[in-house]
Amino acid sequence: MESYTVHDYDVLVIGAGGAGLRAAIAAIEKGARVGVVTKSLLGKAHTVMAEGGMAAAMGNVRPEDNWKVHFRDTLKGGGMLNNWKMVENYTKEAPDRVRELEQWGAVFDRTPDGKINQRNFGGHSYPRLAHVGDRTGLELIRTLQDHAVKMGIHAHMETTIYRLLTDAGRVVGALGFNRQTGEFLVFRAKAVVLATGGLGRIYQITSNSWECTGDGFSLASMVGADLIDMEFIQFHPTGMVWPPSVMGILVTEGVRGEGGVLKNSEGKRFMFDNVPERYKGEFAETEEEAERWLQGDRSARRPPELLTRDVVARAIRKEVNEGRGSPHGGAYLDIASRRPADYIKKKLPSMYHQFMKLGNLDITKEPMEVGPTCHYVMGGVRVDPDTQATNVPGLYAAGEVAGGLHGANRLGGNSLSDLVVFGRRAGMAAAEYAAQQTGSLQVDEAQVRAYIAEALQPFNNPQGENPFALMKELRATMQKNAGIMREEGELKAQLEILANLKKRAWNTSVSGSRAYNPGWHTALDMRLMVEISEAVVLAALARKESRGGHARLDYPDPDPTFAKLNHIIRRNSDGTLSVVAEPLPEMPEEMRKVAEAKDLKELSEKVGA
Amino acid sequence: MSTVTFKVFRGDRSGGELKDYTVEVQEGMVVLDAIHQIQAEQAPDLACRWNCKAGKCGSCGAEVNGKPTLMCMTRLDTIDTSKPVTVRPMKTFPVIRDLATDVKWNYEANKKIKPFTPAPNTDWIMYQEDVDRVQEFRKCIECFLCQNVCHVLREHDEKTGFIGPRLLVRTASLEMHPLDVENRLDMLKNEGGIGYCNITKCCTEVCPEHIHITDNAIIPLKERVVDEYYDPVLGFFRRLFGSKKRAEPSGQAADD
């Protein structure tokens, strides 16, 4: 019989991105014995790719900035579907979390007076993103990694969690395997924090790393945790479109933050014609005004290239569809004609490098070609806004895998600070919960055995399918039928495709040994990917309106009825999923005033922000 | 579209061999794309490590035609594909399987370096010109290609008494942090083994982040160590080139 080793922890953190590492640190500080599991090596999680910066209303560049303005910006960008309490916690705490990173050794870019510098990003009223050139994620993850090592973190690197383990309705640990050897591991834990990141890999064109197969959403849902608002997927407006093999790789919004502009094949800056009703009056109306804003004229308004991502992505899509795209089906993003070469190299070094190496293009001389790429999921595991607890006792979630903070659309920079604010909260709450658990944990031996057998099944199934081919099919069909623009017929067709893929995901075949076997890993990833794809499609079908990251061709406008509803994706006792609409949590009057202030003037006059 | 032959190492700790695979290549493809194509179509159990495919995570280091490089940043049109292209794992670390190596040693050796220790009661004011050079070191993506080429680790297999260029860079990022007050010179001289480095600069040449590992990190650290202890290699270089040879001077530099 297959053997396995057992590890005991108070708190098991699944994921070593920004959220997981911050949760681990918080739990260790509370005295918990903490184990961290990660599919990759320490310091390599998807967070390492983040570029532009982390948003926090520190007011270092514009003293007028404060949490209320950040609160309003975040809700406005999120189509008002955000969990207001999470947004409040987040915007109030983000500055402290950034300063704390500095105290742990992070070295952010500086203002002339020696403080942490902040840059402009879409949807933020003031320059608000603490950054390190265009490699902020690397700085964040390395700092947390170093600090966690200092605190004596116990990391299981290159280890995949295959299933969560439950006992009498609560989570008591997880079953995983060491990717390097193929050996199985049972983690017994009083509390589990999911920090598994996003699901970009269910789409063909994505900026996400291979790890983002959406495991956490499926793992949580399979043990009965509710998901929320899974229809909201962010397509970042600027991914590389050429050459084909690099399609989707991100071009940071920092390019636009630093003054880059979008043009169509006719050389026209088309964003001026794409300012939605709700943002009317907040953006520059002429190139001349946009230019003055860039030069620091505070009476001018911001350039429309800095509208939120959903708006910009759709505008690019429209230019391409109407025949004004670039040769490879994107739009032009031009920083070359706007900034001196030295400045570009200093502020956007990895973009310079990336295009030089991968695209044979010098961005200090020529415009880039860019188009939308699947980037982020706003929806996720439903959590309590203060503790990040899910509805399943013992299970917590933080970071991209948790839903609620970003509503229908996330503002750039609002993820990295989300990770540290809610990673910390989750780690603390999980450690406190663990401390209250008495008695020993019961892990069901039969459950473990059954999961192991099921995980090994592809090795004993010579007639099964090639898992890579299956994954390709999933990604292509999700892209086509549930991508940036959606429509009922295609979504329904995708549900059928998924029903079929779901069966086939359990009938794959792999060969070779269990040690570091990518075919086997892909076979197991597929089982979780089809589950979460289904949740996305079901929620997308249910939302008959367009809002934020969810755009329906058959319902092109926002609908006031849906403006008041979150979607809860719940697993029924027979294993199927259903979508339930629930009214948004009630926002107190004084917060509503902040959220609904028409503009910054009203915000400062009426609520003193 | 053309067809290229790849000779890829297949094997594990106990040994292995190069196996031939032919791949249809398209414009703009990188080596990692070719490996993925082989995985998807011919050898589903071909092991290789990668995450970002954008040169940001430092996972995909390998030796392509003998040259240590990130597979995701090496375009096929920059190498000679008229002949078979060999892809081998990094030599300095034990092979787990195929192209994936066991780099755990780096994480262990890292623990020798004392963590960031800020001055008490600092106001956290730092100027850009003071953090510029620390930021250079902090660009490191831990690809370990420098560790892979350094002859002290590669040929002499001196993994107990020497931490290697990557970790010297990390030490430099702490030592030169404007607000750090810890002293790591004793570690550098002893467990860190900075004296083993004879400034061949092979590490600098392979660094995908273009960190001036030797000039900006190792030599200034050696100078700090020299001020406390004596280092024969640096003494030799100083006599040869004069101490001007070292990195940009800065307010924090240890001597002259």
Ligand SMILES: Cc1cc2nc3c(=O)[nH]c(=O)nc-3n(C[C@H](O)[C@H](O)[C@H](O)COP(=O)(O)OP(=O)(O)OC[C@H]3O[C@@H](n4cnc5c(N)ncnc54)[C@H](O)[C@@H]3O)c2cc1C
């Ligand atoms: C190219 C790019 C640039 C970005 N730039 C920015 C930016 O400038 N600012 C910003 O705010 N946001 C940015 N984002 C978004 C942000 O980087 C992510 O949302 C964030 O890093 C997610 O962090 P996380 O901690 O939730 O998860 P991740 O960093 O994705 O980490 C997930 C962890 O979970 C582990 N894991 C997953 N499944 C399993 C399993 N089954 N078993 C074991 N371990 C598992 C993984 O191995 C990994 O360690 C960017 C995203 C991309 C793609």
Ligand code: SF4
């Ligand atoms: S310069 Fe020093 S650290 Fe770098 S490769 Fe040569 S001996 Fe190794």
Ligand code: SF4
């Ligand atoms: S210093 Fe350069 S070569 Fe060495 S690990 Fe870091 S990035 Fe890689």
Ligand code: FES
């Ligand atoms: S895959 Fe991340 S550096 Fe190559």
